[in-house]
Amino acid sequence: MFFCQAGFRVFVPLLVAGLAARYGHLPLSEHFAWLATTPAVVLLGTAAVAEALAYYVPGIDHLLDVLAGPAALIAGVVASAAVMTNLPSGILWPVAIIAGGGIAGITKGGAALLRAKSGLLTGGLANPAVSTVETVGAAGLSLVAVALPLLALGLAIVLLWWTVRRVRRLFPARRPTADR
Numbered sequence: 001m002f003f004c005q006a007g008f009r010v011f012v013p014l015l016v017a018g019l020a021a022r023y024g025h026l027p028l029s030e031h032f033a034w035l036a037t038t039p040a041v042v043l044l045g046t047a048a049v050a051e052a053l054a055y056y057v058p059g060i061d062h063l064l065d066v067l068a069g070p071a072a073l074i075a076g077v078v079a080s081a082a083v084m085t086n087l088p089s090g091i092l093w094p095v096a097i098i099a100g101g102g103i104a105g106i107t108k109g110g111a112a113l114l115r116a117k118s119g120l121l122t123g124g125l126a127n128p129a130v131s132t133v134e135t136v137g138a139a140g141l142s143l144v145a146v147a148l149p150l151l152a153l154g155l156a157i158v159l160l161w162w163t164v165r166r167v168r169r170l171f172p173a174r175r176p177t178a179d180r
Helices: 011-022 030-036 038-054 060-083 089-122 127-147 149-170
Strands: none
Touching (some): 011 038, 038 060, 089 127
């Protein structure tokens, strides 16, 4: 379930997965055992802190939203592939790309729209609060994904449902008009 959290923050879910694997709480695929190594944990920790802090800087937060879109897709694919330990490669990668990248992309898109909307409505004053919620959400959901994976799945489904509803409200469907 780490792929959903990658839509909020790119590095936090990978850091949590690496730490959980390092301490024996999360099995990783042999090709992703590097996530639990000391260099990977240090780099992911540094990147997670830098990313979280950068979202508090006006202007940089919007630039990061643009750059984090593709990075969230990649992180979602990596995070999902890392925890799918018993799947053959022919099944693993399509599932990781569709599920991991797709859900991370939807989550990132919803978060970016929320940030843009809060920026427009408050002149950017609410963006630090949005950043805090995103970081806490990414860390919290990542920890729940390790401790209670079924609960994390349920929370991810509810979050995606809520995000899709919000996006639909932002972009209402146009109804065809009758020609007179």
